[in-house]
Amino acid sequence: MSAINTDITADGRQGFIAIDWGTSSFRLRALNERGTLVAQSDSANGVSRLDRDGLLPFLQAEIAGLPDAARAYPVILCGMIGSNIGLRAVPYAQCPLDPATLADQMASISATQDESPRMHIVPGVCARGATGELEVMRGEETQIIGWLQQADAAQKQRSLLCLPGTHAKWVQIRDGQIHAFTTAMTGELYALLSEHSVLVQGEQQFDDTAFLAGVEASRSDSTSSGALLQQLFSARTRVLDSKLHPQHSAAYLSGLLIGSEIRHAVAGENHPPAVQLIGSERITRLYRQALQSMEIECHCHDGESLALAGLAFFARQLAPRQTAPA
Amino acid sequence: MSAINTDITADGRQGFIAIDWGTSSFRLRALNERGTLVAQSDSANGVSRLDRDGLLPFLQAEIAGLPDAARAYPVILCGMIGSNIGLRAVPYAQCPLDPATLADQMASISATQDESPRMHIVPGVCARGATGELEVMRGEETQIIGWLQQADAAQKQRSLLCLPGTHAKWVQIRDGQIHAFTTAMTGELYALLSEHSVLVQGEQQFDDTAFLAGVEASRSDSTSSGALLQQLFSARTRVLDSKLHPQHSAAYLSGLLIGSEIRHAVAGENHPPAVQLIGSERITRLYRQALQSMEIECHCHDGESLALAGLAFFARQLAPRQTAPA
Known part of the structure; x- marks a missing residue:
């Protein structure tokens, strides 16, 4: 990443350190x-991958390695x-939810007792499905809020977002809020079936035609x-x-699973x-291919x-708090 | 097994050696x-589990270990x-298919060139689904033929059979024939998800209530x-x-998958x-529990x-062939 939009700033008032810290990756931007x-810093x-006790020391070392001025940023x-x-279990914020309400529910913590809070953790978000089933996310909500920042009025009014992954999220936006969402286990299931099942055997090569045949096969009258x-x-x-090359089983399977996921989400x-x-x-790219083959924009x-x-x-959202009189 | 029904004989004319030789088990009865x-013999x-070249020697050693008279049985x-x-790739017999036609398609082979054929392999069975998709089975057809032997006239006329397993089979019987069938990957998917996914963590204990909650959760308006x-x-x-004990995740998952399989099969x-x-x-026992909870006999x-x-x-079916004049 070399160019950053100038509208991504803390209101022109202060710098900040942005950290997306997931299960298997750490991404810091100052x-x-x-x-x-x-x-x-990316790792x-x-x-x-770290002991729970090792999280704060790792973060402090990362911050210590930043340029002088940045070390004091929130x-x-x-x-x-x-x-x-x-670092701390922050309760899920509940849907429906607007961005400012989510910001209000950030957990603010200090590294030491003497220090004023300068670390702020964005809560995960939860929702209840039609059947009362719980839905949860941690991390995706921040991408969704980021998307809302650049959306136009009509998009904010009503949109359907898809965040593919191990546990893919389908998110309904209504009136500028995260209205509701569901989770599909597509990514994890694909990995399990590719690595351990009888369905995929031998070396694999991705093939667009096999992928699209899988998308087509996910159409069901059932x-x-x-x-x-x-x-x-x-x-x-x-x-x-003899309708599918053994090397293309994984691509077909990917199409079948992604196709099933999409059809269910737009059903x-x-x-x-x-x-x-x-x-x-x-x-x-894969999801776009599948959606285009279904003639969905x-x-x-x-x-x-x-x-x-x-x-x-x-x-x-933080800046006014920190500059407000005590 | 100690008692064998006397109607299970080769027409009272000759003894025989029955072998069900699957992917991971060998079962011989003389x-x-x-x-x-x-x-x-069971192993x-x-x-x-054996080299392809080792199959015939293994079988010959098993036969050599039988009582004198039995060693000559077909x-x-x-x-x-x-x-x-x-031992040999026997082409699939095609549905719809009656038992006698399947018997006619057995592959007869000899251990040596001098010997007349005394080994007879039952073909697997294939079918085409409504969408032209191929369906195959090897081994289950023999259990189905066995079931037909004891079925009454009404059952032979029209029945729905379920053979649960790694790749479960649902079989339609019409007019005494194997009319059509489909395969559900339930068993394999359950094993993969139990052993490798985030869904099942820690030691598990089977729980009927969790299993039935899974069956209920498989009901979908989608x-x-x-x-x-x-x-x-x-x-x-x-x-x-907090609606499911972590130790009961596997039982819940089992109910969800078996419930989904059954609902689809009877849809x-x-x-x-x-x-x-x-x-x-x-x-x-598991399938019976699930079916009973859906009020299906x-x-x-x-x-x-x-x-x-x-x-x-x-x-x-073999006996008349062997006694017919050359």
């Missing part, structure tokens, strides 16, 4: 009062760092979620049937709204940039 | 001309031994197979939500016929006994 990136030191953190395996248990087996029988909507895809180029957004935009929003 | 069990020497084999990792990707995640969120039938469950006591049958009954049927 931005000065003009919104210029002055330092950055695989995710929350699950720190905004999001992701699993706010979970029970992180009215039952159990159809997937049966559709999955076609990844094997199509190879036996019941006669005219599905354009899907706002948020994630890395690698993963949004979509727009791709870089998840890392939106996370930074979200953290900048939270930093801006 | 029955004399009166249908009395004279020898048996984990499934087709995948041998009827079913299961993966008829696949491309077995008209999409992708709903399962989302329902699966409830195994985790219900633990976070579209207003009055699902009684389900004929074929398998081990351990697995049919079911009957359990021991898979091993039915496999033997099926092999006996094939042995009877």
